[in-house]
Amino acid sequence: MLQNLVEINIDQLITVTHEMKDSGYRFVTLTCVTLSENMVDITYHFDKNYELKNYRIKIERSTEIPSVSGIYFSALLVENEIIELFGVKVKGMAIDYAGHLLLTDESPVSPQFGGGNITIEKREAK
Amino acid sequence: MNKTIIPFGPQHPVLPEPLHLKLVMEDEIIVEAIPAIGYVHRGLEKLTETKEFTQNVFVVERVCGICSFQHALAYCQGMEEMMSIEVPDRAKFLRVIWAELHRIHSHLLWLGLVADGFGFESLFMQCWRNREKIMDIMEETCGSRVIISGNTIGGVRRDISKELLVKVTVVADEVAADLKEIEKVFFNDYTVKHRLVGVGVLTKEDATTLAALGPMARASGISLDHRTTGYAAYGQLDFAPVIETDGDCYARTLVRVKEVYQSVDLIKQAVAKIPDGEISVPVKGNPNGEVISRVEQPRGEALYYMRANGTKFLERLRIRTPTFANIPTLLKMLPGSQLADVPMLILTIDPCISCTER
Amino acid sequence: MFEMVNSIFKNLFSKPATRSYPFERRTTFANARGQISGIEIDKCIFCGMCDRKCPANAIKVNRAEKSWEIDPFKCVICGLCTEVCPKKCIIMDGSHRTAAAKKTLDIHVQEAKPVVEKGNDVVA
Numbered sequence: 291m292l293q294n295l296v297e298i299n300i301d302q303l304i305t306v307t308h309e310m311k312d313s314g315y316r317f318v319t320l321t322c323v324t325l326s327e328n329m330v331d332i333t334y335h336f337d338k339n340y341e342l343k344n345y346r347i348k349i350e351r352s353t354e355i356p357s358v359s360g361i362y363f364s365a366l367l368v369e370n371e372i373i374e375l376f377g378v379k380v381k382g383m384a385i386d387y388a389g390h391l392l393l394t395d396e397s398p399v400s401p402q403f404g405g406g407n408i409t410i411e412k413r414e415a416k
Numbered sequence: 417m418n419k420t421i422i423p424f425g426p427q428h429p430v431l432p433e434p435l436h437l438k439l440v441m442e443d444e445i446i447v448e449a450i451p452a453i454g455y456v457h458r459g460l461e462k463l464t465e466t467k468e469f470t471q472n473v474f475v476v477e478r479v480c481g482i483c484s485f486q487h488a489l490a491y492c493q494g495m496e497e498m499m500s501i502e503v504p505d506r507a508k509f510l511r512v513i514w515a516e517l518h519r520i521h522s523h524l525l526w527l528g529l530v531a532d533g534f535g536f537e538s539l540f541m542q543c544w545r546n547r548e549k550i551m552d553i554m555e556e557t558c559g560s561r562v563i564i565s566g567n568t569i570g571g572v573r574r575d576i577s578k579e580l581l582v583k584v585t586v587v588a589d590e591v592a593a594d595l596k597e598i599e600k601v602f603f604n605d606y607t608v609k610h611r612l613v614g615v616g617v618l619t620k621e622d623a624t625t626l627a628a629l630g631p632m633a634r635a636s637g638i639s640l641d642h643r644t645t646g647y648a649a650y651g652q653l654d655f656a657p658v659i660e661t662d663g664d665c666y667a668r669t670l671v672r673v674k675e676v677y678q679s680v681d682l683i684k685q686a687v688a689k690i691p692d693g694e695i696s697v698p699v700k701g702n703p704n705g706e707v708i709s710r711v712e713q714p715r716g717e718a719l720y721y722m723r724a725n726g727t728k729f730l731e732r733l734r735i736r737t738p739t740f741a742n743i744p745t746l747l748k749m750l751p752g753s754q755l756a757d758v759p760m761l762i763l764t765i766d767p768c769i770s771c772t773e774r
Numbered sequence: 775m776f777e778m779v780n781s782i783f784k785n786l787f788s789k790p791a792t793r794s795y796p797f798e799r800r801t802t803f804a805n806a807r808g809q810i811s812g813i814e815i816d817k818c819i820f821c822g823m824c825d826r827k828c829p830a831n832a833i834k835v836n837r838a839e840k841s842w843e844i845d846p847f848k849c850v851i852c853g854l855c856t857e858v859c860p861k862k863c864i865i866m867d868g869s870h871r872t873a874a875a876k877k878t879l880d881i882h883v884q885e886a887k888p889v890v891e892k893g894n895d896v897v898a
Contacts, residue, residue, distance in 0.1 A: 292706055316627045319736040321721050335708070335719070340645050342708060364627045364744040368736075385450065392454045392773060402462050471829040474852050542781060545791050559807040565852050573857070574805070600777040 294343045295333075300355060303334075306345055307358045310336045315343065317362040322372045324402070330376060334358075351377055359384040367391070375402040419447065422755070426455050430533045430759040433769035437762075441755065449750040451743060453773055460774045464733045469495065469703055472730065473568060479735065480771040481562050482525060485518045486713040487735075488567040490720040493647060494709030495569050498724065501697060507571035508649040509690040513584065514558065514566050515648070516679040516686070520591060521550040522714035523672045523679075526766050527602070530669065533759045534611045539601055546594045553587045556580065571696025581687050588680045599673050612666040616749045616761045619663060626745045629738045630716025631671045632765060636663040642712035653685050665764045702726055715739055715766045737771035802868030807851050811867040813842055815882040818863050824855035843881040846871060 298306060310317075315336040322332050331348040332355070349355065357380050359366040366384045370391040373380055377400035393401075420441050426434035434455040440448040460479055464472045477488045489511060496503060528543035551561040557576050558564040566572050576584070602608060618628065623636040633640045634657060641657035643650045658674045660667040703724035710719050716738025723732045742765045749761050793800065802808060820842070825835040832848040833855060835841075856864045 292708060316624070318627075318719055319741075321732075321734045323723060323732045340642065362627070363625070364741055367740060367743060390454070391452075392457045394454070401459060467829060471827070474829040474850065474854075538778065538782070555806055556803045559805060559853065560851070565807075597781065605777055
């Protein structure tokens with residue numbers, strides 16, 4: 291269904307990203323999906339001449355993944371986003387927002403990972 | 417030299433949407449800039465997991481008001497590819513007509529904001545008066561001014577009759593004629609050129625490394641326009657991307673004004689070639705699998721990733737909007753410029769923060 | 775330097791581009807989506823399709839009590855309920871809802887129809 295989807299290991303991630311950068315590919319984005327109680331999978335999308343190449347890693351939520359923002363600077367915003375919304379751990383980013391890019395202090399923790407239980411309070415109209 | 421930090425706050429008269437920048441300055445020159453977003457985060461990606469896939473069209477349209485039709489178009493195209501639905505030809509041409517009307521109104525809005533950004537309020541009012549004609553024709557053909565809700569999975573929801581199609585071309589011509597009078601002020605006026613020429617230069621190498629999109633990339637010489645891949649009915653229309661090479665604010669204004677004329681031409685071509693037929697096909701069954709769909713919004717290329725597992729609810733919907741990719745270019749352009757140029761630089765990336773944060 | 779002067783002179787000597795709303799209102803276009811002004815409750819069969827399809831969860835249909843209610847302040851005026859209704863009895867008006875001081879619900883209840891006595895059949 292997805293064109294050119296290749297599954298790789300987490301150790302190959304940096305080498306593959308370097309190869310893409312040297313062949314002139316543009317970094318489009320990365321997508322994180324919750325698979326189950328403990329597993330997420332992260333897909334990296336690259337583009338050249340309107341053709342996409344996708345690389346997927348499947349990890350446990352507690353593994354630390356290396357950041358690609360040293361190679362592609364524009365990856366830092368989306369990596370900060372998956373830290374907040376999914377609870378994934380990323381080390382070595384160019385700018386680290388420490389959990390305050392999108393969510394405030396009163397927001398639910400990791401809302402898109404299974405969690406995000408929202409309590410609804412009904413207050414009397416004044 | 418001592419450094420001061422000036423907050424370019426979330427509320428500012430030139431910003432259309434809240435964006436916070438911490439500017440580290442030495443005297444009047446900026447040394448470093450750190451952005452902070454998060455003032456309009458609504459959690460829409462999580463909301464789409466709780467609504468059925470047919471109702472998601474309405475959620476996705478409301479991500480942004482200025483590019484709302486193209487958001488719904490990307491979603492519907494992705495779902496149609498996943499469920500192998502063939503959209504009738506007339507619906508594809510109608511989608512092109514409404515999408516190009518949206519592009520015209522977005523660029524006219526931007527021209528007005530840039531004029532307001534350097535203080536030229538009467539020019540801002542002229543651009544927005546021109547834009548009212550487009551809003552009225554959208555209400556007449558599709559039902560409302562801003563969020564027109566024209567798309568559905570399998571086609572479009574309304575048809576445009578022959579008389580209304582003629583009226584669409586008449587209105588598009590009037591808009592182009594009015595813009596021809598105003599563009600002289602943007603391109604030849606001495607004070608306007610002083611604010612735009614040479615400000616915020618982005619070289620071609622920088623634009624490639626930072627993955628700039630849309631008019632930002634096209635003004636620096638990169639030929640990147642997703643409409644040339646031929647989705648909807650663009651494959652049957654004749655056009656070429658508008659490219660400039662200077663890479664400063666003046667070049668980006670030039671690109672956007674020329675794109676308005678290109679959109680008027682595309683609308684006239686589409687109205688001349690539109691075939692008769694149905695406007696939508698019924699949708700049966702549930703989606704299964706994963707798909708990526710990309711469209712060209714007024715600000716650049718947007719990517720939609722959808723994964724479904726055979727039930728009525730989608731497992732994951734991921735939206736990557738063009739402003740999300742253009743913000744790092746802002747961080748590259750700001751150091752080295754003057755404080756008075758900061759509003760111009762922020763406005764030239766055409767920031768749509770509600771798209772960025774969803 | 776003086777490109778704007780033409781526009782300025784034209785604007786000085788022509789009528790304003792704005793309308794003095796609320797004293798002067800524009801006639802609405804046909805098929806414009808303004809508000810859900812109500813329902814022809816006698817035609818409604820209480821199938822509940824509009825309740826299931828509404829993306830904003832603004833409509834509640836109660837088959838047992840024969841009532842149809844809409845929360846007009848949750849409604850996003852998308853028009854999906856008018857499209858899926860099998861009897862086409864939901865009314866979409868072209869003008870927008872004016873502002874109100876309090877949120878209210880719009881409830882319609884179908885009256886019970888009077889029972890008709892069956893006459894004798896005509897014998898051919």
